[in-house]
Amino acid sequence: MPTRQRRAYWREALSQTFAAADVAVPDEVCSGTIRTSPLSHLQLTTADGSPMRAWRTPQLIAQNENEYVVVNLLGRGVARIEQEAREVYLCPGEFAFCDMARPIHMEFPNPYQTKSLVLPRHALGLSESELRQITASPVRSGMALGGMLSIMLSRLADTAETFPPRTGELLARNVVDLLTVLADEQLGRVSEGTPSGDAVLLLRIRTFIGRHLADPDLTPEVIAKAHHISVRYLHKIFEGEDITVGRWIQSRRLEGCRRDLLRRQSANRTIVAVAHRWGFTSAAHFSRVFRAAYGMSPSEWRNAPRP
Template sequence: MPTNRRRTYWCEALSRTFGAVDMAVPDEVDHGTIRTSPLGQMLAVTVDGDPLRAVRTRRLIAGSDNDDYVVVKLVSRGAARVEQDTRDVCVRPGQLFVYDMARPIRLTLPERFQTKSLVLPRHVLGLSESDLRQLTASPLDTETALGGLLSPFLSRLVDTAGAYPQRIGALIAGNVVSLLTVLADERLGRDTMSTPSAAQALLLRIRAHIDRHLADPDLTPDAIARAHHISVRYLHKLFQAEDITVGRWIQRRRLEECRRELARLEAASTTVAAVAHRWGFASASHFSRVFRTAYAMSPAEWRDHAARESRVAPDAPWRVTDTGAGEGTAVPSFRPSPVLRPADATEDTAGCGGGGSRSAA
């Protein structure tokens, strides 16, 4: 953007993404980027920018059509100060907090920052007004059990939201709601040990543990249960609710990682056996058999197929669908648009990065 238009454009871009706010930014705006991706009923947003102050007043709320949303925000870089519902708190890097678009809020980011947010309809949380007020402007410390799970999970989810097929994105969005419900129960002093939401949160934590240890050939149900201080029987019960066994889940995740690595051009010189061993398969022949069963082709055939596809369109791995907001307004509206989709809708491209990218200045 031309220098003389950057400041106004940046303010408008943020308001389009999060809702109408009175914005104060430095006279000299250096650069800023907003990346958005739909995730079920949610919108995943990453913002990099210069210092700013945003105020949402009762007047702006009354004239807005997007006040039925709640924002869950992680401060990845920099710091923040948030004021809502009589609370005035400082948020450190790595902490996340919740704010409600239906009530006045003041958000101050005094230095260069990066935030990662989920914008979701208020009704999906199923919380009353009084319950929601207990959550707003109250940072979740990463040293707590729930904070240690939710903060890195939200960060990774926002980064990869654009890579998930629509059905998978909707399922993941449901898991986020479950975790937020557990957070609400914890803040409200309710018993969370036996709730479905608590079980779902534990399952997400176990899946994250499995992902971190996929390369370990000794990753077994016994080892996983010990790491989470639960019985093997209860571990199997958690996965039974997902209609899959623990062993099958581990194998599926290992196959997905092998498949992704085999498709990378930079890994072309690595043998299939080496890729299999890297992701925890003890036997290369067993890996080849289960890979063919899962994907109807051998690992070598998949690698050749991926290489051919890359040669056909090496410079266009993504298709972009845009509604065309017009010159000078190339930012998404509050309801998700534009959307980035994988070029081949049948391929799992998780890990390739987030969704649409719009440079605000």
């Protein structure tokens, strides 16, 4: 690219790869490369660049639907990440979860390399409050599971394009399962040592629910059948969560609707269309459970003044 076009080109390339962002780079951008490879429903990206700062602001979030979490692994340089009033510094071999649906500030003061895994926000099976708790929390290479995932993510970024589709699908499923276990460790829900069979199964079930929220036929019977267990055993696994399977599904759907109703790109969608997108089939039922959960109707939430 001609010198005068490099800054704008690099800014646009980063925004298209991850999410729309304001980017500040030196006057002279000498070089930068971005390489992406799909791994089933995930995306692996290796980026090499010059020093820069990037912001994802509420205004950009409102203009751009982005339902992704980025697992940012630092390969070279130093990174500073701010999100959810937390600040983390990463060294090579360390990574952090970054939520692209919330404001974030990232800074790379030196030439850097990142190897990132981009996955749908719902893939980890976490609620909004749980996701907020784990973002911008460093995963150090000295941690047992963190160190293993660091090596795994780095290798996948280098080799993802070489795997046949079936192998890629299995690898994607396994890496999401491991990230879900890691998230539960960070939330204090998994004790030290090997998680029990029920704990691992619960993680898989929550991930499955997250992937199928839009399906109005998602029921305990469907979930149990997909995991080769009885409905009774499914309910038993959820007893420790202090919530029923049905309530868990409903709460996740309501969170998705609440986010969509705030997005500028969803302004032309009717409230009924938003509800249908997240698996609600009855407008009256949706309105009733939304009010019960948030203390106002969906239209009141959409039209409420924002700070």
